[in-house]
Structures are given as structure tokens and as C-alpha cells.
Amino acid sequence: MSDLQNQLHDDVHDQLSRRTFLGQTSAGLGTIALASLLNPTGLFDASAPADGPVIGKPHFPPKVKRVIYLFQSGAPSQLELFDYKPKLEAMWGQDLPESVRKGQRLTGMTAGQSRFPLAASRYKFAQYGPGQMWLSELLPHTQRIVGDLTFIRSMHTEAINHDPAITFFQTGSQQAGRPSFGSWVSYGLGSDNQNMPAFVVLLSKGRNGDQPLYAKLWSNGFLPSVHQGVVFRSGPDPVYYLNNPPGIDKTSRRRMLDYLGKLHQAQYKHVLDPEINSRMAQYEMAYRMQTSVPETMSLSKEPDYIFDMYGPESRKPGTFAANCLLARKLIEKDVKFVQLYHQGWDQHNNLPNDVKIQAKSVDQASAALVLDLKQRGLLDDTLVIWGGEFGRGCYSQGKLTHDDYGRDHHPRAFTVWMAGAGVKKGLVYGQTDEFGYNVVKDPVHVHDFQATVLHLMGIDHEKLTFKSQGRRYRLTDVHGKVVKPLLA
Amino acid sequence: MTLWLLLQTTPDASVDWALFIGRFHPLLVHLPIGFLLAAGLLEAGRRWGSLSVERTTVGWLLLWSALGATVSCVAGYLLSLGGGYDTDILTEHQWQGIGVAVFSWLAWAVQADWTGQRLARLYLPLLTIALVLLGAAGHHGGSLTHGSDYLTQYAPQPIRTLAGAPDRPKSVVKPITDINQALVYAQIVDPILQSRCTQCHNAEKAKGGLRLDTPEQLKKGGEDGPVLLAGNSLKSAMVGRCLLPESDDDHMPPKGKPQLTESQLALLTWWIDQGASFDKRVADLPQPDKIRPALVSLAGNSPVDQEQPTAGSATSSPELTRPVPPANPQAVAALTKIGLLVLPLAAGHNQLEVSAVNTPTFSDAQAALLPALKDQLVWLKLGNTPITDASLTQIAQLSNLQKLHLEHTRITDTGLKSLASLPKLEYLNLYATDITDAGLTTIATLPALTSVYLWQTRVTPAGIAALQRTRPDLLISSGTDSRTLADFSKPEPTTTK
Numbered sequence: 001m002s003d004l005q006n007q008l009h010d011d012v013h014d015q016l017s018r019r020t021f022l023g024q025t026s027a028g029l030g031t032i033a034l035a036s037l038l039n040p041t042g043l044f045d046a047s048a049p050a051d052g053p054v055i056g057k058p059h060f061p062p063k064v065k066r067v068i069y070l071f072q073s074g075a076p077s078q079l080e081l082f083d084y085k086p087k088l089e090a091m092w093g094q095d096l097p098e099s100v101r102k103g104q105r106l107t108g109m110t111a112g113q114s115r116f117p118l119a120a121s122r123y124k125f126a127q128y129g130p131g132q133m134w135l136s137e138l139l140p141h142t143q144r145i146v147g148d149l150t151f152i153r154s155m156h157t158e159a160i161n162h163d164p165a166i167t168f169f170q171t172g173s174q175q176a177g178r179p180s181f182g183s184w185v186s187y188g189l190g191s192d193n194q195n196m197p198a199f200v201v202l203l204s205k206g207r208n209g210d211q212p213l214y215a216k217l218w219s220n221g222f223l224p225s226v227h228q229g230v231v232f233r234s235g236p237d238p239v240y241y242l243n244n245p246p247g248i249d250k251t252s253r254r255r256m257l258d259y260l261g262k263l264h265q266a267q268y269k270h271v272l273d274p275e276i277n278s279r280m281a282q283y284e285m286a287y288r289m290q291t292s293v294p295e296t297m298s299l300s301k302e303p304d305y306i307f308d309m310y311g312p313e314s315r316k317p318g319t320f321a322a323n324c325l326l327a328r329k330l331i332e333k334d335v336k337f338v339q340l341y342h343q344g345w346d347q348h349n350n351l352p353n354d355v356k357i358q359a360k361s362v363d364q365a366s367a368a369l370v371l372d373l374k375q376r377g378l379l380d381d382t383l384v385i386w387g388g389e390f391g392r393g394c395y396s397q398g399k400l401t402h403d404d405y406g407r408d409h410h411p412r413a414f415t416v417w418m419a420g421a422g423v424k425k426g427l428v429y430g431q432t433d434e435f436g437y438n439v440v441k442d443p444v445h446v447h448d449f450q451a452t453v454l455h456l457m458g459i460d461h462e463k464l465t466f467k468s469q470g471r472r473y474r475l476t477d478v479h480g481k482v483v484k485p486l487l488a
Numbered sequence: 489m490t491l492w493l494l495l496q497t498t499p500d501a502s503v504d505w506a507l508f509i510g511r512f513h514p515l516l517v518h519l520p521i522g523f524l525l526a527a528g529l530l531e532a533g534r535r536w537g538s539l540s541v542e543r544t545t546v547g548w549l550l551l552w553s554a555l556g557a558t559v560s561c562v563a564g565y566l567l568s569l570g571g572g573y574d575t576d577i578l579t580e581h582q583w584q585g586i587g588v589a590v591f592s593w594l595a596w597a598v599q600a601d602w603t604g605q606r607l608a609r610l611y612l613p614l615l616t617i618a619l620v621l622l623g624a625a626g627h628h629g630g631s632l633t634h635g636s637d638y639l640t641q642y643a644p645q646p647i648r649t650l651a652g653a654p655d656r657p658k659s660v661v662k663p664i665t666d667i668n669q670a671l672v673y674a675q676i677v678d679p680i681l682q683s684r685c686t687q688c689h690n691a692e693k694a695k696g697g698l699r700l701d702t703p704e705q706l707k708k709g710g711e712d713g714p715v716l717l718a719g720n721s722l723k724s725a726m727v728g729r730c731l732l733p734e735s736d737d738d739h740m741p742p743k744g745k746p747q748l749t750e751s752q753l754a755l756l757t758w759w760i761d762q763g764a765s766f767d768k769r770v771a772d773l774p775q776p777d778k779i780r781p782a783l784v785s786l787a788g789n790s791p792v793d794q795e796q797p798t799a800g801s802a803t804s805s806p807e808l809t810r811p812v813p814p815a816n817p818q819a820v821a822a823l824t825k826i827g828l829l830v831l832p833l834a835a836g837h838n839q840l841e842v843s844a845v846n847t848p849t850f851s852d853a854q855a856a857l858l859p860a861l862k863d864q865l866v867w868l869k870l871g872n873t874p875i876t877d878a879s880l881t882q883i884a885q886l887s888n889l890q891k892l893h894l895e896h897t898r899i900t901d902t903g904l905k906s907l908a909s910l911p912k913l914e915y916l917n918l919y920a921t922d923i924t925d926a927g928l929t930t931i932a933t934l935p936a937l938t939s940v941y942l943w944q945t946r947v948t949p950a951g952i953a954a955l956q957r958t959r960p961d962l963l964i965s966s967g968t969d970s971r972t973l974a975d976f977s978k979p980e981p982t983t984t985k
Contacts, residue, residue: 057833057834144976374965376943
């Protein structure tokens with residue numbers, strides 16, 4: 001080492017020593033939190049910090065123990081799927097009255113259009129289930145389970161473009177950097193199975209060339225990195241680099257991890273970075289996952305009638321249907337938050353054709369998942385959520401013909417459904433105007449939706465906070481109220 | 489002199505100045521104590537031991553004792569202007585303190601060279617009197633600060649009798665065994681006041697003229713008026729003051745003293761809002777959800793400030809928020825040792841969920857560990873384990889059980905019968921077991937049951953129909969039968985109108 005390097009090393013070391021005194025307290029909390037994440041049963045330890053990185057228990061007894069979020073990325077058209085608007089048929093081709101839009105902003109993709117011709121759904125609607133709910137013919141399987149669903153037809157969001165909107169749904173903020181929904185849940189409740197991550201992500205797409213997804217959507221943000229979503233893939237190698245390389249057996253792996261742990265510990269004492277502990281926790285988690293994950297992710301023991309239920313695509317790894325089946329298996333292993341993302345809903349043009357393909361790729365598997373959870377008694381404490389980042393507009397983007405039209409982004413009103421624990425069955429909540437443009441009754445903001453799901457999980461959304469950069473953050477920022485009428 | 493003028497001219501500031509200086513009394517007072525004792529010991533060593541100490545050394549110490557005692561007296565007088573002390577004890581302490589100063593000066597004077605040793609024979613008596621007065625003043629000073637029963641509070645009874653203290657009250661506070669039967673004032677409120685308030689608001693040291701040690705005094709209030717307005721905690725100063733920012737001069741307890749915890753404050757507020765009764769029991773008063781966790785935490789003598797629970801509940805079942813004693817940590821440890829997960833249902837509640845999700849080998853023998861948590865265990869997940877009917881006799885003892893997962897186990901109708909003793913069971917998962925229609929008769933008798941899962945069992949449609957007739961409200965899930973499934977799985981079901 002040169003003198004300069006020595007000098008640098010000493011400087012850094014001195015600084016860290018001075019910082020030791022200040023850093024000790026918070027780092028200590030981090031260690032406790034880590035311990036409690038790894039061993040959530042350490043609940044009788046009165047020294048666990050109330051405001052530390054893991055709260056580890058709900059604020060009040062929960063209705064929902066686990067969530068499966070079937071995120072429909074790209075924004076499905078509520079007008080072709082859920083929100084029946086006969087007025088659009090009556091006024092087909094006429095301009096959207098200015099009294100409805102009232103000059104509200106549009107995206108750059110249609111703001112320049114000279115006309116806003118109203119486009120009715122090309123697909124028929126009919127009433128289904130005990131509540132006689134209107135539903136599109138594109139969802140023949142969802143029709144069978146409407147009695148178990150709660151529709152929120154009055155969702156609205158603040159963002160108008162995909163990336164900010166999906167970030168808003170997932171993190172409560174349009175700008176990147178905040179923790180994802182699942183990370184907050186992992187931070188707030190810990191894990192119910194120390195052999196699996198609390199927050200698992202599964203990806204699929206209905207067609208190519210749609211809006212991209214980014215890892216930031218399942219990022220832990222400023223929360224300790226043990227809370228980030230772990231992406232699982234279908235097939236023999238569900239998690240990248242999880243299996244031992246050829247020539248390395250379990251014993252060598254264990255010995256390697258033990259030694260690595262010692263090095264990490266030494267380094268931690270030196271620099272006191274709590275992320276080192278996070279990293280150690282993840283290595284250990286990966287080690288335990290080496291046996292638990294392949295077992296959970298293997299579909300080889302699933303009988304044929306289950307594959308039939310989820311549809312033929314469920315045999316094809318990486319499809320939405322296969323991911324729904326995996327989601328059920330993860331839920332059976334008490335994973336807290338399973339987040340699916342399904343790309344392909346961004347249909348600015350050629351919508352009638354694309355929405356049909358896209359709906360077909362999700363309809364049967366979504367409905368089968370609800371049924372399958374139900375027959376296993378899991379729907380009793382699992383919540384399934386189905387929805388995108390915003391809705392689509394009632395006027396055509398581009399040329400309107402009876403067979404072809406497109407729809408632009410529409411944040412002011414769209415539909416999300418939920419099924420399972422704690423929510424009313426067969427309920428339609430909220431109402432849009434006759435154009436499906438504005439919410440006219442019981443609006444549900446994204447923050448309200450987040451507050452409601454957290455409430456079902458036993459969390460007071462105002463109390464689940466994390467201090468970062470001098471202020472305390474929440475998933476719901478400074479907004480959000482629990483939508484009580486949705487609760488069973 | 490300047491100070492004296494200041495005191496005279498600005499009456500408002502004068503009190504502040506007086507107290508500022510007065511508060512040095514507890515510091516200053518230890519100087520003459522040390523000096524005088526040292527002087528006495530040195531004098532004794534010089535006369536009766538073989539200590540080679542000059543007379544002038546002792547004299548020098550006496551001079552400082554006298555000076556220190558004098559300054560302490562002045563500071564002590566200024567401190568007493570703040571008021572709030574028992575006048576009788578204060579008067580005694582004051583004169584004893586002055587006595588120490590006077591006799592120290594005298595003892596110093598008679599031995600000094602400039603008095604020519606003419607009164608030297610008075611030296612020893614004067615020094616002795618100073619020392620005796622020092623002891624008395626010290627004791628009374630202690631009584632003023634800590635209360636007159638400070639020394640005797642924990643003394644054994646013979647010593648108390650000797651000291652003339654009243655008999656010790658039989659067990660200061662009765663420990664709470666059943667929270668519902670606990671006396672709100674005597675067992676909850678008073679202990680909080682004892683721990684945080686009465687050190688300064690008691691019979692001897694009634695700061696602000698206020699005493700919080702008896703119901704009568706609580707109702708009476710202090711020199712600023714009443715502190716307790718039954719039914720309105722916000723207008724009751726004894727709560728209002730505690731809610732002020734800690735930096736506020738009126739905040740209580742004073743800055744630096746142990747503060748009330750959130751749950752202690754919640755309990756006081758609750759007590760006042762419910763009428764501030766002095767004889768009611770917990771069960772006699774309404775208990776909003778907010779206060780329940782604080783009450784529960786009292787039950788097992790667990791630290792009151794351990795949790796900061798939240799109001800509200802996502803669940804409608806009162807079973808899950810009912811106060812139960814905390815679990816025995818050893819019983820919990822025994823379960824976690826064999827790989828079971830023991831999870832708290834919620835902060836502020838002692839109810840537990842136990843899960844065998846990571847213990848596929850959980851056995852009947854191990855099930856014997858479960859009844860140790862019979863009060864706390866409300867949700868139990870034993871699905872996918874090889875347990876048999878033998879485990880069910882253990883589970884039958886878990887009388888608070890609300891949800892029970894037995895799917896993919898080896899239980900039979902015979903074992904199911906023992907579950908008839910579970911009065912609160914709402915959820916029963918039996919899918920993929922050998923349960924038959926015979927088992928349904930047991931299920932029909934479970935009083936609280938709302939949902940039962942029977943997919944992939946040997947029950948028949950007729951059996952299910954019969955059960956549904958007996959229990960019309962029961963959710964019976966027998967899964968998706970093959971016909972429905974075949975229909976569901978058809979590529980394009982023809983359901984459009």
C-alpha cells in the first residue's frame with residue numbers, strides 16, 4: 001500500500017470511529033430488527049423497538065393474512081370489461097360533451113385530436129350472479145365467481161401516464177424511490193414463514209411490445225433491503241443463482257456462508273452499515289430457500305384437473321395462468337404478499353382485438369385462483385386484488401369504426417375488483433357518470449384503496465411509518481381513509 | 489448587597505432570583521456536612537487516637553464548616569420561599585440548620601488563638617452540639633425532599649414500631665389477577681399516581697398545595713383550583729398538564745422526572761371520562777376499544793408501556809380482543825423449539841396464532857405441548873402434518889380456539905368428536921381428510937361454527953345437504969365437483985345472454 005492509500009485508510013477509519021458513538025444506537029436497532037425478521041417468534045422480547053424497521057405484528061387483529069395482487073399493467077379498459085355504459089352506444093360517434101370533460105387534461109397522445117368521438121364497447125354486457133352484476137362477455141369465467149367479488153367502479157388516480165401511475169399504485173407516490181406496497185407489508189408484519197420471502201413477485205405478459213416493468217416497482221425504497229420483492233420465475237430455476245453451482249454441495253455451501261458471515265460481521269463492526277446485516281439475512285434466506293422454493297415452485301404434483309381449472313396456459317411456465325397457480329402455492333406456504341404483474345393492456349389502437357386476447361389470457365386463471373383458494377379454505381384469510389394503474393377513456397383515440405378504435409389513458413374513473421377475506425361479497429361500490437368519464441358516487445382514491453387493504457391486514461395506515469431523510473413516510477403519504485362500506 | 493436591592497425592587501423577578509439561588513441549597517448543604525464531620529473525626533483521632541493533627545488544622549475545617557453552614561442557611565431560606573413544604577418539618581429543619589451554623593462558629597471561635605483559649609473547655613461541648621444538630625437537620629432535610637416515611641417505608645415492622653411509624657399498610661397494592669374485577673382507582677389509578685405524582689404531591693410536600701395521595705385530596709385540588717373534573721378529562725388539570733409539551737413550565741411531571749407513559753395517560757383519561765369513580769371495578773365501566781390494550785397489559789403485570797396499540801379492529805369477533813393473560817414464555821419456547829411458528833395476533837393483545845407451515849413432521853406427541861397455551865391460542869394451523877385423532881384430544885382443550893386447520897392430516901370421524909368441546913370454533917378446515925358423513929354430526933353440534941371445508945373428503949352430497957338443513961347459516965365448502973369443473977374449464981362457456 002502506498003503512503004497515500006494508508007493515509008486515506010486512516011482518515012476513513014478515524015471518521016468511522018467518531019461516527020461509532022452516534023451510529024451505535026440506530027445500527028443496534030437495525031440488528032434487533034434483523035433478528036426479529038429472521039425470527040418473528042421473538043415476540044416476547046420486550047426490547048424490540050416500537051418504531052424499528054420491523055413492527056412484526058399488526059396494530060389490531062387482521063382479517064387478511066395474505067394478499068395476491070394481480071396487477072394488470074398497462075391499464076385495462078373498464079368500458080370493455082366491467083363498467084357497462086349503454087349511453088355510449090346511443091351516442092356512438094358523437095363528440096364527448098364539453099360539460100363532461102370540462103377541460104380536464106388529456107395525454108399528449110389525444111390532446112391534439114380535433115374530435116372526441118364516443119366509442120361504445122364492441123363487446124356485449126349482461127347481468128350475472130346473485131347481485132345481477134353487469135359484466136362483459138370477454139370475462140366468461142369471471143362471470144362464474146361474481147358472487148365472491150367486490151367491484152370498485154369508482155377508483156381514481158392522480159397520474160395520467162403509466163410509469164407515474166403504476167409507481168403511485170405501488171408506492172403511494174408518483175416519483176420513484178418509495179417502498180412498494182409489499183415491502184411496507186413485509187416491514188410492518190414480518191414473515192409468517194422464515195423459509196420464504198414475505199414479498200414475492202411473478203411476471204408475465206399477454207402480448208409483446210407493451211409498457212415495460214421496472215424493478216423499482218417492487219423495491220424496498222428506503223426500507224431495509226430485506227423487504228424488497230423477490231422475483232420468482234417459473235421453471236426449474238425459479239430464483240436466479242439460488243442453486244449451488246456444479247461441484248458445490250450443501251455442506252460446502254454452509255461452510256462458505258458461515259465464513260462469509262464472519263467476514264461480514266467484521267466488516268459490520270468496522271463500518272456499521274445496517275445493509276451488511278440485510279445482506280447477511282438475504283444470504284441465509286437464500287440458503288433456506290434452496291430447499292423450500294423448488295418444492296413450492298414445482299407444479300409436477302398438481303393434478304390435471306387443477307391445470308384444467310386454470311386453463312391450458314397454466315402448463316406453460318411464465319404465463320399469467322401458471323403464475324396464478326404458483327401464487328396459490330406461495331399462499332399455501334404463508335407468503336404474505338404475492339404480486340403478479342401482467343403486461344399488455346395498453347391499447348391505444350386496435351383495442352377490440354387486443355383487449356379480447358388480453359382478457360382471455362387472464363380471465364380463466366383469475367377466476368380459477370379465487371375458486372381454488374376458496375375450496376382450500378384459503379379465501380377465508382387471503383385477499384385477491386385485480387386491477388391496473390388507471391382506466392381508459394370513453395372517446396376513441398384515432399379513427400373510430402364499428403370494428404376498430406383505441407382508447408387513451410383515463411385516470412378519473414376505472415374499476416378494480418377484490419375477492420376474499422374481510423370484503424363484502426357480490427358488492428358493486430361506486431358509480432360513474434353515463435359516459436364512464438367521471439365518478440359520481442363514492443369515489444375511491446388510490447390512497448384510500450391502500451389504506452383499506454392495510455386496514456384489512458390489521459395495519460393502521462397512519463401508524464405504519466418509516467423515518468428517512470428527516471421525516472416519517474407512509475404508504476399513503478398524508479392521505480387515505482379506510483373505505484368502510486367495502487368491509488364485511 | 490446588589491442582590492438584596494434587586495430582591496427588594498423587582499418583586500416579580502425577586503422570587504425567581506430567590507428560587508434560583510435557593511435551589512443551590514441541596515448542593516451547598518453537603519459542604520458543611522462533610523467539613524463538620526471531618527472536623528469531629530479528626531478531633532476524636534487527635535485526642536483519643538494517635539493521630540498527629542495540628543489543632544489549627546481542625547480549626548481551619550471548623551471555619552469552613554461555619555462558612556458553609558451559613559451560606560446553606562441563606563440558600564435554604566430562599567428555597568423555602570417557593571413553598572410547598574410541610575411547615576412543621578420545615579421550621580425544625582430551619583432552626584436546626586441555623587443551629588449548626590451558630591455552633592460551628594462558636595466552636596471555631598473558642599479554640600481560635602485570638603480568643604486566647606480562655607473558653608477552651610467549652611470547645612468539646614460546642615462541637616458535639618453542632619454535630620448532633622447536623623444529624624437532626626440532615627434527617628429533616630431528607631424528610632422534606634423524599635417524604636417523612638422515606639426511611640421507614642420498607643423497614644421491617646420492629647424497626648417501624650421503634651421509629652414510631654404507623655403500621656405498614658397490608659400489601660400496598662393488590663396485584664391484578666382478573667382485570668375485569670380490578671378496582672379502577674385502587675388498583676389502576678392510584679398506583680399510577682404513586683409512581684409518577686405523589687413524590688411531590690403528598691402530605692409533607694404538597695407542591696402547589698396539591699396532594700394526590702388520597703381520594704379526598706384528589707377531589708379537593710390545589711392552590712390553583714380543582715385538578716379533577718369527573719367526566720371531562722380535557723378540563724381536568726391533572727391530565728391537561730401532562731398533555732402540555734414537556735418544555736412547557738406547567739407540564740407535569742416536571743421535565744427530567746419520570747414521565748407518564750401513553751398507556752398510563754390513557755388509563756387516567758379513561759378513568760376521569762368514565763366519571764372518576766373511586767369504588768367501581770373495570771367491568772362496571774364501558775371499555776372503548778382504545779383502552780382495552782392498556783387494560784390487558786395490566787393483567788399479567790407486564791410493563792404498561794410496552795405497547796402503543798391502535799384503536800379499531802379489522803375483525804368483528806370480540807374473541808380476538810378479549811383480555812387474556814400473556815402466554816407462558818416457556819410454553820412458547822417449547823413450541824418454537826420444534827419448529828412451530830408462534831405469532832402474535834396483534835399488538836396489545838395476548839392472543840396467538842400457531843402454525844406448522846414449516847413443520848411437516850409435527851406429531852401427535854408434540855401436540856401435547858399445545859394445551860399450555862389454551863388461553864391464548866385462537867388460530868391453529870396444523871394442515872399437511874401426519875397428526876391423527878390422538879392430537880385432537882389435545883386440541884379439544886384449546887377452549888378459545890377460533891380457527892383450526894386440519895387439512896391433509898390423518899384425522900377421522902372418531903377424533904372429530906372430541907372437538908365438540910370447542911365453544912368458539914368458527915372455522916374448521918378438513919379438506920383432504922378421511923372425514924365421512926358420520927363426522928358431519930359432530931360438525932353440526934359446534935355452536936360457533938360459521939365455515940367448514942370438506943373438499944376431497946368422503947362426505948356425500950346427501951350428507952352435506954343434511955348438514956345444511958340443520959345449520960342453514962353454515963358456509964359448507966365441498967370444493968368444485970367434477971361436473972362444475974368440466975363446465976368451468978370449457979374454453980368458451982356459453983353464458984352470454
